[in-house]
Amino acid sequence: QPRQFHLGMFEIGRPLGKGKFGRVYLARERSSGFICALKVLYKSELQHGSGVEKQVRREVEIQSNLRHPNILKMYGHFHDSKRVFLILEFAGRGELYKHLRKESRFPEWKAAQYVAQMASALRYLHRKHVIHRDIKPENILVGIHGELKISDFGWSVHAPNHRRTTLCGTLDYLPPEMVRPHGSGNDNSYDEKVDLWSLGVLTYEFLVGEAPFEDTMVMTHRRIARADMTIPSFVSPEARDLIKKLLVLDPTKRLPLDAVQQHPWIIKHCVKGERATNRDKAKGGE
Numbered sequence: 001q002p003r004q005f006h007l008g009m010f011e012i013g014r015p016l017g018k019g020k021f022g023r024v025y026l027a028r029e030r031s032s033g034f035i036c037a038l039k040v041l042y043k044s045e046l047q048h049g050s051g052v053e054k055q056v057r058r059e060v061e062i063q064s065n066l067r068h069p070n071i072l073k074m075y076g077h078f079h080d081s082k083r084v085f086l087i088l089e090f091a092g093r094g095e096l097y098k099h100l101r102k103e104s105r106f107p108e109w110k111a112a113q114y115v116a117q118m119a120s121a122l123r124y125l126h127r128k129h130v131i132h133r134d135i136k137p138e139n140i141l142v143g144i145h146g147e148l149k150i151s152d153f154g155w156s157v158h159a160p161n162h163r164r165t166t167l168c169g170t171l172d173y174l175p176p177e178m179v180r181p182h183g184s185g186n187d188n189s190y191d192e193k194v195d196l197w198s199l200g201v202l203t204y205e206f207l208v209g210e211a212p213f214e215d216t217m218v219m220t221h222r223r224i225a226r227a228d229m230t231i232p233s234f235v236s237p238e239a240r241d242l243i244k245k246l247l248v249l250d251p252t253k254r255l256p257l258d259a260v261q262q263h264p265w266i267i268k269h270c271v272k273g274e275r276a277t278n279r280d281k282a283k284g285g286e
């Protein structure tokens with residue numbers, strides 16, 4: 001049922017952003033007027049046989065089959081002689097990390113709602129045995145209603161996995177089992193629980209405004225391997241409790257996603273309790 005797409009079907013609008021490989025543009029499908037985001041990747045930059053080309057194939061294969069309100073949809077893809085085009089959902093409020101930089105850090109109610117949405121998306125991914133592996137503010141977009149959308153599945157894989165492509169970019173979000181060198185008492189294979197660690201790092205960064213292990217490259221490695229972080233005193237005890245239950249060295253001891261969604265800090269800020277609902281009713285609630 002996937003229709004054949006080609007570039008002539010789209011009116012290209014303003015550039016929306018750019019990633020390591022390629023750019024993304026606002027686009028409108030001519031016949032339907034449907035607004036989307038068109039990600040353009042240059043084949044020349046996806047060196048043949050390197051990890052990147054495989055990553056793009058995996059991104060298409062994985063993201064095309066996902067349907068969740070907090071995961072950016074991929075409607076289709078096509079290519080011409082020089083470029084690969086990914087037709088993506090348009091996220092109307094842009095990149096989460098820009099909001100975080102502008103606000104420096106999020107209030108606890110907003111951070112808790114964002115963490116609940118991420119936990120919901122990750123539960124969906126893990127039920128499909130997909131590990132994202134690159135959960136960080138730079139890969140999260142914000143929809144027109146303020147909801148989070150995980151994007152950029154270039155690093156996602158099917159669990160369990162044995163990493164082959166060398167990591168590059170920030171180490172901040174990587175769990176101990178992924179930063180430890182090969183064969184140091186572990187076969188550097190890992191599973192979905194890497195995303196639990198990243199969710200802990202994300203929670204910390206939402207509340208504090210910087211990543212917990214941010215340091216020089218060498219020190220970041222060491223601090224991650226020891227889960228060596230300090231949580232500032234302005235972070236509430238409930239939020240501190242959740243962070244400490246996710247940033248655990250032993251992957252099997254990290255709080256599972258269903259327990260994250262039931263955590264007191266999440267319940268306190270997300271579930272419209274009896275009281276809140278009654279308050280709405282009293283006010284002739286909408």
Ligand SMILES: CC[C@@H](NC(=O)c1cc2[nH]nc(NC(=O)c3ccc(N4CCN(C)CC4)cc3)c2s1)c1ccccc1
Nearest residue numbers: 016017018019021022023024037089090091092093094139
């Ligand atoms: C996450 C990086 C990744 N990006 C995507 O895939 C992307 C996919 C996708 N869908 N919708 C987007 N929306 C925006 O980028 C956007 C940016 C600014 C906006 N403004 C709203 C009004 N505000 C006042 C100013 C800002 C609105 C939407 C993006 S980015 C990527 C990876 C590789 C190559 C290109 C892009």
